[in-house]
Amino acid sequence: MASKIRWGVLGNAKIAREKVIPGMQKGELSVVTAIASREPEKVKEIAERLDIPTVYGSYEALLADPNVDAIYNPLPNDLHVPWSIRAAEAGKHVLCEKPIGLSVAEAEQLIAARDRYKVKVGEAFMAKTHPQWVRSLELVKNGDLGELRAMIGIFSYFNRDAANIRNSVEKGGGALMDIGCYPVTLSRMIFEGEPLRVASCIERDPDFGVDRLTSAILEYRQGQCVFSCGTQMAPYQRITILGTKAKIEIEIPFNAPPDKPTRLIFDGTRVEEFPICDQYTIQGDLFSEAIQKNGPVPVGLEDSLANMKAIEAIFRGGTSGKWEAVAG
Incomplete structure (x- = not known):
């Protein structure tokens, strides 16, 4: 077996220390060898707890480490593209947290950097490679649902902490960028195409200015995705996919x-249970394999660009109150 890909982590974000790093450390192809933070004393404790051998007091020092092959970037949304570009310039492959950036223009800048420096760059939509979503897409493709008609979803939690970056407009916070991006990208996967147009309704927090409740309709050639996402609601998540004959x-x-295992319920009667797995382990190893074999990453930047075009259209619809075309 080829040597494991050596990963470095920018910052000490909660998702990194609680989910992504532990997940990668269970992988067959990935090893986390270094972490950088502008608060080195704080991150030393994290590195010790997670058994990460090297700690840097600056992002620049990590990017200069010749013993790091790839970078995981979980920095705040407004730093996704700038530091992913810096990593690419340093010759590092990059797995960047979602959303890929703040705009279509930023996604295009990152694509240009990827192509210029000949590295792998992808977006961390771990759900897309979880077995339950792989199976759902298989059922749709096989015609088990009949003709695909709709996908309906909800994703919510409660967070009104003024200090939290998810409540900062400048840092790209709000419901749509944080969690609404999931039903957008997953509906594009299930419908195997791009939405033609979108309609949306957005309610913003009166103090923070971020969207705290966003609902949208994405019109596809075969049908529609309808979802709501909220950052000041009871925590909940669920997806239903409906065809002319059955539903998931x-x-x-x-x-x-x-x-613990996960489940999907086919047509209200048949339960399919998926064995315990860590979707962050799967994501990390698939990305590492892409580096080793010079293949495609799980979620490439062209997909990220298309997702950002849909997100921008949803934001426009929330302002205009009209159907908005999704840029081609």
Whole structure:
């Protein structure tokens, strides 16, 4: 077996220390060898707890490490593209947290950097490679649902902490960018295409200015995706995919637990259970394999660009109150 890909992590984000790093450390092809933070004393404790051998006091020092092959970037949304470009310039492959950036223009800048520096760059939509979503797409493709008609979803949690970056407009916070991006990208996967147009309704927090409740209709050639996402609602998530003959219900579609099985329910009667797995382990190893074999990454930047075009259209619809075309 080829040597494991050596990963470095930018920052000490909660998702990194609680989910992505532990997941990668269970992988067959990935090893986390270094972490960087502008608060080195704080990150030393994290590195010790997670058994990460090297700690840097700056992002620049990590990018200069010749013993790091790839970078995981979980920085705040407004730093996704700038530091992913810096990593590409340093010759590092990059797995960047979702959303890929703040705009279509930023996604295009990152694509240009990827092509210029000849590295792998992808977006961390871990749910897309979880077995429950792989199976759902298979059922749709096989015609088990009949003709695909609709996907309906909800994703919510409660967070009104003024200090949290998810409540900062400048840092790209809000419901749509944080969690609404999941039903957008997964509906594009299930419908195997891009939405033609979108309609949306957005309610913004009166103090923070971020969208705290966003609902949207994405019109596809075969049907529609309808979803709501909220950051000031009871925590909940569910997806239903409906065809002309049957439906699929995914119980925990986005934050699938790494320590217990997950289930989808086919047409209300047949339960398909998926063995315990960590979607962050799967994501890390698939990306590492792409590096080793010079193949495509799980979620490439062309897909990220298309997702951002849909997200921008949803934001426009929330302002205009009209159907908005999705840029080609």
